[in-house]
Amino acid sequence: MRRKRAEETFFFFFHFNKRETTIKRRHQLVVLAGFDCSGPLSVNMTCVSDLPHLLPAVLIWFITFKCSMCYPEFNTTDYNYSASLDYSDFPELCVTTSNGQFRSCFMLPFYIIICLLGLAGNLLVILTFFYFKRLKTMTDVYLLNLSFADLLFALSLPFWAYNSTTKWRLGLTMCKAMYTIYKVSLYGSMFVLAFISVERYFVIAKAISAHRYRSRALFLSKVSSVGIWLMALIFSIPEMTYTAIINNTCTPYSSYSDMLHVKIEASQIALAFALPLLVMSICYSRIVQTLFQARGFERNKAIKVILAVAAVFLVCQMPYNLLLLLNTVVIAQGRSEDCYYQNTFLYVSDVAQCVAFLRCCLNPFVYAFIGVKFRHDLLKLMKDLGCMNHDCFIKFSGGRRRSSGATDTDTTTTFSP
Numbered sequence: 001m002r003r004k005r006a007e008e009t010f011f012f013f014f015h016f017n018k019r020e021t022t023i024k025r026r027h028q029l030v031v032l033a034g035f036d037c038s039g040p041l042s043v044n045m046t047c048v049s050d051l052p053h054l055l056p057a058v059l060i061w062f063i064t065f066k067c068s069m070c071y072p073e074f075n076t077t078d079y080n081y082s083a084s085l086d087y088s089d090f091p092e093l094c095v096t097t098s099n100g101q102f103r104s105c106f107m108l109p110f111y112i113i114i115c116l117l118g119l120a121g122n123l124l125v126i127l128t129f130f131y132f133k134r135l136k137t138m139t140d141v142y143l144l145n146l147s148f149a150d151l152l153f154a155l156s157l158p159f160w161a162y163n164s165t166t167k168w169r170l171g172l173t174m175c176k177a178m179y180t181i182y183k184v185s186l187y188g189s190m191f192v193l194a195f196i197s198v199e200r201y202f203v204i205a206k207a208i209s210a211h212r213y214r215s216r217a218l219f220l221s222k223v224s225s226v227g228i229w230l231m232a233l234i235f236s237i238p239e240m241t242y243t244a245i246i247n248n249t250c251t252p253y254s255s256y257s258d259m260l261h262v263k264i265e266a267s268q269i270a271l272a273f274a275l276p277l278l279v280m281s282i283c284y285s286r287i288v289q290t291l292f293q294a295r296g297f298e299r300n301k302a303i304k305v306i307l308a309v310a311a312v313f314l315v316c317q318m319p320y321n322l323l324l325l326l327n328t329v330v331i332a333q334g335r336s337e338d339c340y341y342q343n344t345f346l347y348v349s350d351v352a353q354c355v356a357f358l359r360c361c362l363n364p365f366v367y368a369f370i371g372v373k374f375r376h377d378l379l380k381l382m383k384d385l386g387c388m389n390h391d392c393f394i395k396f397s398g399g400r401r402r403s404s405g406a407t408d409t410d411t412t413t414t415f416s417p
Helices: 002-014 023-033 051-070 097-131 138-165 171-205 207-212 214-235 237-242 258-292 297-332 339-357 359-369 372-384 390-396 408-413
Strands: 244-246 249-251
Touching: 097 138, 097 339, 097 359, 097 372, 138 171, 138 214, 138 339, 138 359, 171 207, 171 214, 171 237, 171 244, 171 249, 171 258, 171 359, 207 214, 214 237, 237 258, 258 297, 297 339, 297 359, 339 359, 372 390
Parallel strands: none
Antiparallel strands: 244 249
8 A cells, every 4th residue: 555655656746847846746745645744743643653654755755856856847748759750860770681591591501512522522532642652743743732722621611501500609719710721722722723724834835845844843843832832821811810700600800990801802812813813824825725736636635624624713713703802892992881782792692602612522523533544543443442343444444454654644645634
């Protein structure tokens, strides 16, 4: 009952103007609380018996009076509750929920497929090299390094799938390791592809000059391979430094600095795409010119291999790098606030990234198994492991009995890069 009277008193004072609080209202408060002390204390002694009811009323009156002093101009009757706020000046929140569902349904199984194919293909190349001790030419050394780079990246793909579909809970160390492995393998594989094109150019277009350095070719290939990995590590320092976990997502940009974002993506486009593309274009165009002057079946086969190499590189790397270039330009100009553009870019970049990641499982087939020497060695390896009988080996190897110790001339004439 005491609490009910206190609440009634509070609501009584709340709906009136606070500045009009008078002695009369104070008296009404006391009356409402259950006493009438308007007369002398000696005449009306019932007020003393009602003292326990006075304390809540006095406290409520004190709070209400203090609020009225703090906000003297406030009047609830003057506020228009029917008025609506103008939200046009507030920034619109861009919802990307559908993109998360797309990553779970599409990117996750795609990453798994690429990972399995990359592991199988690159492990077969590495096993073939060590089983037949096939490190006798510059091409062999470069192909082995390419397989190691692609195998390294394939091992990191499960973490990419995890980061794309759920919150990152593996810690900052694993986050930095994932992006560092990605950049090291990216730069390593791109630089190796460029060196392969240079080596093929000297072997085919400059055969006489290359023959003079034949004795030192293997040593030069090993030294250049060490240099490739050192450059890949140096160019991956930004990922080691700036990679962080932001909003439960592992990202290579530790801050929201647009200039940092622009510099990292611009360096990746220039070093991991534009430079290898320029070197490969020059070398392979000269090789094709040389082969057109030659005659025979081997010339046509070599041209087909070159076209396959160029097609795989352009199809896998061109779309993703063009999107990176577009995104870099947009960020440099101040970013786009268009929600439709942001969602569309997320979808397109995810698909282009998956296509770019195909390099780790396509390189073994384009650069190794498409050549006569490696295809023959793979078939012989499967035969020795019991996965293929002798008749199948003869059938798939073209009906020719070839020794695993194929000469370097075989590698050159069939363009087994």
